[in-house]
Amino acid sequence: MPDSNRGVALGATAFLLWGVAALYWPFLSAAEPTEILAHRMVWSLLAMCVFLFLARRGWKWLPGVIRSPRRLLPVAAAAVLIAVNWWGFIYSVSTAQTLQASLAYFINPLMSVCLGVVLFSERLRTAQWIAVALGVIAVVVMTVGYGAAPWLALLMGSSFAAYGAVKKYVDLDGMQSLTVETLVMFLPALGYVLFLEFSGVGTAVSVSPAHTALLVGGGFVTALPLLLFGLAARLVPLSVIGMLQYIAPTMMFFIGWLIQGEEMPLARWAGFALVWLALSVFAFDQVRGARARSVRRREDRESARERPTTEPCD
Template sequence: MTTTQNETLSREANLGGLAAGAGYMFWGLSVIFYRQLAHVVPFEILAHRTLWSILLITALIFGLRRSTHLRELLSDRRKLATLALSALFLASNWGIFIWAINSGRILETSLGYFINPLVSVLAGVVLLSERLSRPQAAAIALAAAAVGWFTFSLGFLPWIALFLAATFAAYGYLRKITRVDALSGLLIEVLVMSPFAIAYLAYASAHGGTGFAKDGWLTDALLVATGPMTTLPLVLFTYGAQRVRLTTLGLLQYLVPTMSFVIAIWVYGEPLGHGQMVTFGLIWIGLAIFTMDAWRKERELRRAATMTAR
């Protein structure tokens, strides 16, 4: 490989890292964004998020000349059926996420997205017959202990965290087994959600009205902005994911729950009691073990690939 090619790859990797990091930061800051809509019913926020996303994703698909991918997808009934199911998990994940933020339970959403990588590994064992390494088993055991401690010390199951982790893991599994272009796949998913979004807005309009065109220009602008807040991070993430190593991407994903954790405590003053501190501590130790194991495996794979190339 020439020096010029190495420099090009290095520049692409740097741009990819910046893009993926920016995407994750968008997702992390979405906590503050959706909190500004706390006066709007979560179902209405979800409905607007769905409909405005359709407009923006469609514009991006044709603007970026990805319509070929969309046409191919529309002719594949099996993939369309799988995306209809993934849309169910995505909509429920979005809905509970928005409700939790506007109910002042941001720490639980943070816990859910910290747990998510471990739940995804567990889903791989159950659904894809993948084998757990000892470090992975230890990390999952620590996550189970964290949930158990949370339930024992605070007197209730962290259902928000578990629901978000489980639905996103299920969504990730379905998207993993369905090879589709990211934008085209998301467009199909929001199109599946759209009849329910339209039906809800029509019902709300006939029974007391909605927040849109009623609660002021700022509310209207924020509801319209739910489209870009949904789509732009995905575009940045997709660009970055194609250019950085898997380990780097795995580390960057912790930006989202970390930012949510900091925002919950320092911006919105959510209490962090002893039980929650122990819970997060166990999760972080588990994630450290999990990440180190993933880094070791990728290093071994790269070393083996280098030896094979020789």
């Protein structure tokens, strides 16, 4: 299979798994979202150790990262941000608010663009400004319609956008970075899990073997799509990843609406319609920009071939 096709398959699988995850965490309803998050942190490290072993990557790179604050601090910041994102997702799907999770990942690209302007002084094209404005209007429409802001969606979307921005300062590959992130989370999360168990309010071993297995499995549910995503990102252009990323929130939308039976009043339909319109404008601009860059590169190559060469005189 060509690398491009393999990359698309890996990326699509990653986003499908992220979408299906909305059905996984509600099975752990016996536990509070914070306890689920702590177990997710603990068992994600185990999952990454397994993946590193299978990939035969070794651990020689790890001491150098731990001894260097310059390398460790960005990874630690990324760990905090992704933990916030994980909690928001667990809470939303466990409390029948999956549509907020869907909205979060629909508006995430727009938030990432805004962070690019604020943090990296990136300049937006007209179409991108229009997409951002439509996204803001969508949030306002939902806020007015419900009488409250969709704070879970904003929390998840902003934390994941910030996570992506911080990762620009991390000089590790995807597997190494995620391993260190889970390592940073491990001790606080393990301490919290042990505190709950010794306090008699933990659910790790008191509910059922299936519940325990699901808690452990949460680490692999977390790590596997991230690993597949990292592999896909190396094989296909970011523009392709950008198109694939809408698989997950689309699945979450239909899970929340059709399976979990969340209400879709007019204000919510209007808000999602504006978000989808914004993303259509954004995606069109991305594709047009990619084609324009491709044409310029081809013209540059042709120009270089046609340029006469000067030979030294005898």
